[in-house]
Amino acid sequence: xxxxxxxxxxxxxxxxxxxxxxxxxxxxxxxxxxxxxxxxxxxxxxxxxxxxxxxxxxxxxxxxxxxxxxxxxxxxxxxxxxxxxxxxxxxxxxxxxxxxxxxxxxxxxxxxxxxxxxxxxxxxxxxxxxxxxxxxxxxxxxxxxxxxxxxxxxxxxxxxxxxxxxxxxxxxxxxxxxxxxxxxxxxxxxxxxxxxxxxxxxxxxxxxxxxxxxxxxxxxxxxxxxxxxxxxxxxxxxxxxxxxxxxxxxxxxxxxxxxxxxxxxxxxxxxxxxxxxxxxxxxxxxxxxxxxxxxxxxxxxxxxxxxxxxxxxxxxxxxxxxxxxxxxxxxxxxxxxxxxxxxxxxxxxxxxxxxxxxxxxxxxxxxxxxxxxxxxxxxxxxxxxxxxxxxxxxxxxxxxxxxxxxxxxxxxx
Amino acid sequence: xxxxxxxxxxxxxxxxxxxxxxxxxxxxxxxxxxxxxxxxxxxxxxxxxxxxxxxxxxxxxxxxxxxxxxxxxxxxxxxxxxxxxxxxxxxxxxxxxxxxxxxxxxxxxxxxxxxxxxxxxxxxxxxxxxxxxxxxxxxxxxxxxxxxxxxxxxxxxxxxxxxxxxxxxxxxxxxxxxxxxxxxxxxxxxxxxxxxxxxxxxxxxxxxxxxxxxxxxxxxxxxxxxxxxxxxxxxxxxxxxxxxxxxxxxxxxxxxxxxxxxxxxxxxxxxxxxxxxxxxxxxxxxxxxxxxxxxxxxxxxxxxxxxxxxxxx
Numbered sequence: 001x002x003x004x005x006x007x008x009x010x011x012x013x014x015x016x017x018x019x020x021x022x023x024x025x026x027x028x029x030x031x032x033x034x035x036x037x038x039x040x041x042x043x044x045x046x047x048x049x050x051x052x053x054x055x056x057x058x059x060x061x062x063x064x065x066x067x068x069x070x071x072x073x074x075x076x077x078x079x080x081x082x083x084x085x086x087x088x089x090x091x092x093x094x095x096x097x098x099x100x101x102x103x104x105x106x107x108x109x110x111x112x113x114x115x116x117x118x119x120x121x122x123x124x125x126x127x128x129x130x131x132x133x134x135x136x137x138x139x140x141x142x143x144x145x146x147x148x149x150x151x152x153x154x155x156x157x158x159x160x161x162x163x164x165x166x167x168x169x170x171x172x173x174x175x176x177x178x179x180x181x182x183x184x185x186x187x188x189x190x191x192x193x194x195x196x197x198x199x200x201x202x203x204x205x206x207x208x209x210x211x212x213x214x215x216x217x218x219x220x221x222x223x224x225x226x227x228x229x230x231x232x233x234x235x236x237x238x239x240x241x242x243x244x245x246x247x248x249x250x251x252x253x254x255x256x257x258x259x260x261x262x263x264x265x266x267x268x269x270x271x272x273x274x275x276x277x278x279x280x281x282x283x284x285x286x287x288x289x290x291x292x293x294x295x296x297x298x299x300x301x302x303x304x305x306x307x308x309x310x311x312x313x314x315x316x317x318x319x320x321x322x323x324x325x326x327x328x329x330x331x332x333x334x335x336x337x338x339x340x341x342x343x344x345x346x347x348x349x350x351x352x353x354x355x356x357x358x359x360x361x362x363x364x365x366x367x368x369x370x371x372x373x374x375x376x377x378x379x380x381x382x383x384x385x386x387x388x389x390x391x392x393x394x395x396x397x398x399x400x401x402x403x404x405x406x407x408x409x410x411x412x413x
Numbered sequence: 414x415x416x417x418x419x420x421x422x423x424x425x426x427x428x429x430x431x432x433x434x435x436x437x438x439x440x441x442x443x444x445x446x447x448x449x450x451x452x453x454x455x456x457x458x459x460x461x462x463x464x465x466x467x468x469x470x471x472x473x474x475x476x477x478x479x480x481x482x483x484x485x486x487x488x489x490x491x492x493x494x495x496x497x498x499x500x501x502x503x504x505x506x507x508x509x510x511x512x513x514x515x516x517x518x519x520x521x522x523x524x525x526x527x528x529x530x531x532x533x534x535x536x537x538x539x540x541x542x543x544x545x546x547x548x549x550x551x552x553x554x555x556x557x558x559x560x561x562x563x564x565x566x567x568x569x570x571x572x573x574x575x576x577x578x579x580x581x582x583x584x585x586x587x588x589x590x591x592x593x594x595x596x597x598x599x600x601x602x603x604x605x606x607x608x609x610x611x612x613x614x615x616x617x618x619x620x621x622x623x624x625x626x627x628x629x630x631x632x633x634x635x636x637x638x639x640x641x642x643x644x645x646x647x648x649x650x651x652x653x654x655x656x657x658x659x660x661x662x663x664x665x666x667x668x669x670x671x672x673x674x675x676x677x678x679x680x681x682x683x684x685x686x687x688x689x690x691x692x693x694x695x696x697x698x699x700x701x702x703x704x705x706x707x708x709x710x711x712x713x714x715x716x717x718x719x720x721x722x723x724x725x726x
Contacts, residue, residue, distance in 0.1 A: 250499025257495035259487040
């Protein structure tokens, strides 16, 4: 029996050894996962740390001494990096919004003109207008990062405001004590400086102009499109395996002996998978809308991105079918692409918290562009004309995959 | 009406390092049962691929019922029915669903498709299995359904690539009977096999193919008459000496099969007489002869005569 076991083992090793591509994938797959996930998740564990600070655009035209001091304090904080100029020119609110809108940055801090004067002349009169500080954020920004940055900004600003107003408060307090005797408790209460409303600064959180949304995205609004895209690309495995089986079983041979063009065969073969993808997307978004109450935004735009996304996934499936010669190769390549591209494209970890290199690499995945399209529609409230770039790039990916697949595909293998 | 249903003219197929098919030229007449006989790897399946339009030839032409297969492929393919060597069926679908699919590929539908399905299932005797999933079929049943799928659109010529491989004797006989009946009803058949008995039993003419070339083409009877020799195959316990070998050469044409001189073939016009002479010769060599196989002239001995190799080598 041992001899039989050895014989089977040797045979199996030989089969595996002869299928070099599958063997390579077997080793390459975990290696890719380790590399990609480690680089991608670096942002999750280290975002906001000294090595990976959160970038914040700062606009302070004539904001005055208090704005400068708060900015200086924030600059000294580990985990934040303040950017005051773009291409050598001081930032304006419009420029900052434009940069956030393009996805270059996620957060901006705006001290309006006359900010310091307004703080210093402010009194305890509740009727008097408070000085305002504007926080402009990308609606799709990670909420944890936003909370961290917002807390640091508020803390720094309030500290400077209170320090500036302390002499005036003390003067008011001691002046009043002389004349008011027993009302000391009431006055102490009024000098309670911990509440933000007592600092005399109004923090106003806004989004860039043109974003028809007045609230931040929920975790579901982030996750539903991301995991839908992740799932859509699993069609690659199903589709490629089906092509391989047709070749192996000889059904392709039989079909091609019929008066039928190869184009018709390919279209007929791909169409069901394309429809499955669309149903998949429809179902996922329906669950998101019905169960989690997410806003789907402009439906025609959503459908257009979905049509393009399904085309890309099918193109990639055909490419794997063209490249994979054995079941092991098809399985390995499909899983490798589905997971690696998803991780790289920001399906598991948002790209904005990834290191710069990974952010750049994510642009080479269709996943990142599909997610950007969905976020534009669902979170930023944009329409068809605003997602033409994403659509074009997705269609470019699709065309590239199909062209490469058709070049490499052999019906008679 | 053109009497030739299929014309292959100087057909070549070359791959990077080999010529799989080398200048095949032959014609098949309407209603003929034509066999392509050759060992595995002789180029039969590539030839079938070329004749059914699945593979583009490097050179040459194929004309089906007067229509060029490569310049007017849709018209030509509509006249062909292919039964591939693989089962070429969808195992998770029922027999009916498989036939509906393949029928629709050929443009059949509605009542006509239903009638054709019933007809072809009747021919291959699978009517009572119509709704059964193909995965549950025996190999013989799958082979029969495979043939049924090739017949659905009533082709002018049915090309069968080794249709009896991997089936038991009973199923094999049933398949051969079905194919023979089809031919009797006027369907032209191009049949590839490496089973000599099948070719001898069914074919009007046989092309013997080896290393991508036709080495003989005629009716089985004429091939055997002209080229067939009796064959005596012997296997010894140990290698024989040169003296015995010389004595054998007086009986017939001797071929030493292995280096140890343990396996010897003798080709002769008179196998009976030669075998008697051999046994006489071996009387003094007690225990040396292990096996003795005597074949009357047949297509296999024709092949051996032409190539020096067995069909099943």
